[in-house]
Amino acid sequence: MALATVAAALLAALGGALWLAARRFSGPGGQRMQGGGDRSLMHGKTVLITGANSGLGRATAAELLRLGARVIMGCRDRARAEEAAGQLRQELGQAAGQEPDATEGQLVVKELDLASLRSVRAFCQELLQEEPRLDVLINNAGIFQCPYMKTEDGFEMQFGVNHLGHFLLTNLLLGLLKSSAPSRIVVVSSKLYKYGDINFEDLNSEQSYNKSFCYSRSKLANILFTRELARRLEGTNVTVNVLHPGIVRTNLGRHIHIPLLARPLFNLVSWAFFKTPLEGAQTSIYLASSPEVEGVSGRYFGDCKEEELLPKAMDESVARKLWDISEVMVGILK
Numbered sequence: 001m002a003l004a005t006v007a008a009a010l011l012a013a014l015g016g017a018l019w020l021a022a023r024r025f026s027g028p029g030g031q032r033m034q035g036g037g038d039r040s041l042m043h044g045k046t047v048l049i050t051g052a053n054s055g056l057g058r059a060t061a062a063e064l065l066r067l068g069a070r071v072i073m074g075c076r077d078r079a080r081a082e083e084a085a086g087q088l089r090q091e092l093g094q095a096a097g098q099e100p101d102a103t104e105g106q107l108v109v110k111e112l113d114l115a116s117l118r119s120v121r122a123f124c125q126e127l128l129q130e131e132p133r134l135d136v137l138i139n140n141a142g143i144f145q146c147p148y149m150k151t152e153d154g155f156e157m158q159f160g161v162n163h164l165g166h167f168l169l170t171n172l173l174l175g176l177l178k179s180s181a182p183s184r185i186v187v188v189s190s191k192l193y194k195y196g197d198i199n200f201e202d203l204n205s206e207q208s209y210n211k212s213f214c215y216s217r218s219k220l221a222n223i224l225f226t227r228e229l230a231r232r233l234e235g236t237n238v239t240v241n242v243l244h245p246g247i248v249r250t251n252l253g254r255h256i257h258i259p260l261l262a263r264p265l266f267n268l269v270s271w272a273f274f275k276t277p278l279e280g281a282q283t284s285i286y287l288a289s290s291p292e293v294e295g296v297s298g299r300y301f302g303d304c305k306e307e308e309l310l311p312k313a314m315d316e317s318v319a320r321k322l323w324d325i326s327e328v329m330v331g332i333l334k
């Protein structure tokens with residue numbers, strides 16, 4: 001009897017694993033932007049990607065390089081970024097049948113810590129001195145559900161990195177983006193924005209801290225920022241759109257504790273159901289490069305298609321107020 005139960009359990013587990021494997025290999029995994037892609041689509045274009053050394057940012061960089069773009073990786077950790085850049089050059093060189101050195105100038109690493117306004121300013125100053133043009137800015141870097149921490153300037157970490165750091169970065173690079181127009185800004189948000197609110201009375205979460213709420217709030221801020229910026233950029237030929245990538249197998253969950261015994265199950269589930277970084281990066285790549293979205297601005301996308309937003313993400317008065325307060329917080333109030 002006991003033997004029969006064990007055998008049944010094993011059979012069920014095996015069946016489950018096979019079903020998951022079948023799903024993984026035939027599953028949707030997110031719409032691919034292109035099969036093969038036009039290798040000259042991004043030729044002559046310079047793209048800046050924040051957090052380009054891992055996960056979605058790295059996959060986005062790899063694909064845009066393949067499409068001919070020159071990519072600047074804005075990364076917090078220079079050593080990790082150089083390591084990722086070395087691998088990307090290797091992959092690019094192999095794909096083009098060249099030595100990695102031949103692709104040296106196509107990929108540039110620059111230090112950028114979005115948790116430090118000083119670092120963002122220094123990064124932009126150097127970039128503005130060195131780069132004659134910027135065709136695409138991809139605000140991709142992010143931090144997810146970390147314990148309560150503050151940035152160098154005293155902001156709650158998730159709001160500080162995901163929203164304020166990118167807010168300052170974008171504002172300081174707007175002149176270059178305008179002079180390079182037609183140009184594009186792509187903002188990576190998350191569907192979890194739905195669970196956030198912009199609580200203006202406690203943006204630094206000093207009264208209470210809930211890591212899930214603060215992540216969602218920062219991702220709602222990304223959307224409100226995009227919509228307000230699109231309004232301000234009307235008539236400039238600079239577009240800005242925001243996206244959610246789906247659930248993707250990356251390092252984003254580094255602050256989430258999964259009990260040791262539950263890890264194999266988590267790994268199996270994520271392997272079966274989560275997108276790969278390349279699948280997850282498709283909407284970023286699409287918004288950065290596709291002729292289909294030329295001139296489209298202020299919209300929200302998932303799986304390379306426009307999606308509807310909840311009313312709270314379209315509230316113009318909240319978006320304006322957030323913009324005004326963000327200007328004061330990062331010190332660019334004119």
Ligand SMILES: NC(=O)c1ccc[n+]([C@@H]2O[C@H](COP(=O)([O-])OP(=O)(O)OC[C@H]3O[C@@H](n4cnc5c(N)ncnc54)[C@H](O)[C@@H]3O)[C@@H](O)[C@H]2O)c1
Nearest residue numbers: 051054055056076113114115141142190247248250251252
């Ligand atoms: N993975 C998912 O399921 C998922 C879902 C929805 C949204 N997103 C969003 O996608 C984006 C990319 O995340 P990912 O999943 O590739 O995770 P990831 O952790 O692999 O990549 C995040 C990148 O951001 C960088 N970063 C973090 N703090 C930084 C700082 N202070 N300064 C500069 N760079 C910093 C990291 O170094 C890393 O390169 C994030 O904005 C995230 O919120 C991811």
